[in-house]
Amino acid sequence: MENTNKTGNIRQFKGRSLGQETWRRLLKNRGAVVGMIFMVLLVIVAILAEFIYNYDTDIVAQNSKAIFASPSAAHIFGTDQFGRDIFARILYGARYSLLIGVGSVAFGLVVGMILGALAGFYGGVIDNLVMRANDILYAIPNIMIAVVIVSLLGTTPFSLLLALSISAASSFARIVRAAVMQIRGQEYIESAYAMGLPTWKVILKHIIPNCLSPIIVQVTLAIGSNIIAASSLSFLGVGVAPPMPEWGAMLSDGRPYIRSAPWLCIFPGLAIMVTVLALNLMGDGLRDALDPKLKK
């Protein structure tokens, strides 16, 4: 955009890119800002926990002198049946939840995006294969997939991550496929071809960037739901095993004592809820920011 002012000099009007515009709208959403701040703090805590606490002495070591201490100044979230400080364990546990949540979504996103883009772009046999595989995954409750994978690979954070990424991949494949199919027929894709771009470049440079909005929103929400799923599986005994301070495993550990020491169950659950709430606030904010049509 150009404009000439009185002195005859050319003055540049700077336009805002879609990214900048979205960011500006996102910052106006109070919930999303609160969510973002919380997530940044949580990531910092998860990284720093290692330097504040020693895993062997502070997180898993038993302390028979401080068993079942109720929340107080010394132990603000109380201690568990082994005298371990619950606040320290929750801070340390943030890394498991974040790693599993983000890792499973990242892995699922890459696989799902490739499969979904191929299925949506080429259609035909590839589409049929991908969608049938998807149907099969859809028919099996996530929890069953996880049970099978965890029984194959053992109760480690990695097998949990893998199990959750499979269902994430199937939902991303579905979203990307739908978006690609819609964009494929647009005129600007035709003109990209007319300019002589190879197919892979058309997909990478023109199709994927144009279906990013639903993907970004889904990524934020999927991290939250995978954190819940991971803790649910640990709670059922098919996820991360104690004494690792994973939030779901802590809940499962504390359940027998809910009558006498309810704080064993209250705080790990609150940690999960607040984290997922922050992610959902961000996801909802992003959706509104990326798609202003929904707003009004």
Next chain:
Amino acid sequence: MIRYILKRLLYMIPTILLTSLLIFWAMDLTGGDPVQTILPENATVEQQEALRESMGLNDPFFVRYFRYMGGIVTGDMGESYVTKLDVFGTFMNRLPMTLALGGTALIISVIISIPLGIWTAINQNTWKDTLGMVLALFGVSMPNFWLGLMLMLLFSLQLHWLPSGGSDGIQYLVLPALTVGLGLAALITRTTRSAMLDVIRQDYITTAKAKGASRHRVLYTHALRNAMIPIVTAVGMQFSLVMTGSALAETVFSWPGIGLLIVQSIAKRDTPMVTGSIILCCILMALINLLVDIIYAYCDPRIKAQYSRKG
């Protein structure tokens, strides 16, 4: 319509075969040696070998798989290592408990979520909308089993109104069903609200208002009926969530359904029970999804028309 149902049933067969093959293979790899689980520790090598031969464990993998799948048709899926009870029979005995829990939860969620979704939509951008949406947001952000634990803490351990676990009557169903139901309600409320908001902006709603139709008539006859399609889809898609939620609520409240059966069998390394229950669950899910699709096609004339064209 009948052709569509038949076609979908045929499609189900490869899905079920492939799913069960994967599960059977995974469990076969990891289930451990059943002979050592069954026989006492001082059994001789000959005794072990004899049992292995008589159980058909020396046969190739695919022979065992197809024998197993043949067994499903006749309801013979082996017996539990732990209880020595028939796997198929045990599963079928537990099924009504899970169906009762899931069904009640679904009813609770619909009763709460649809009115709440409509209420927030017609009061968009007011405090009522904000209140409803904040509640729903908390609902979807909360791990379901934790909600269950908190309900138990409040209503059975503090107030002593309801039992904290077991299955000796209707009062035992209240807390587990609320746990699953409230989680679902949060999701469906969000869907209902956005579906209603989409519909309310359509031209035919303006037309109906202009014709002088009452507010009530516009909302329920014109708007809600059209908003129902995405809502029914959303409810239908929640069945695997109902299943997962039930497994968690059953574990929290010791409700003797399928979820608790699977969790306990995993803990006891009872491989035939785990394999059988998971395969049966998948078949059940496939059947429920088919049923939802049929109902969906029946409700929406556009979809029905699509099927009759394609046959």
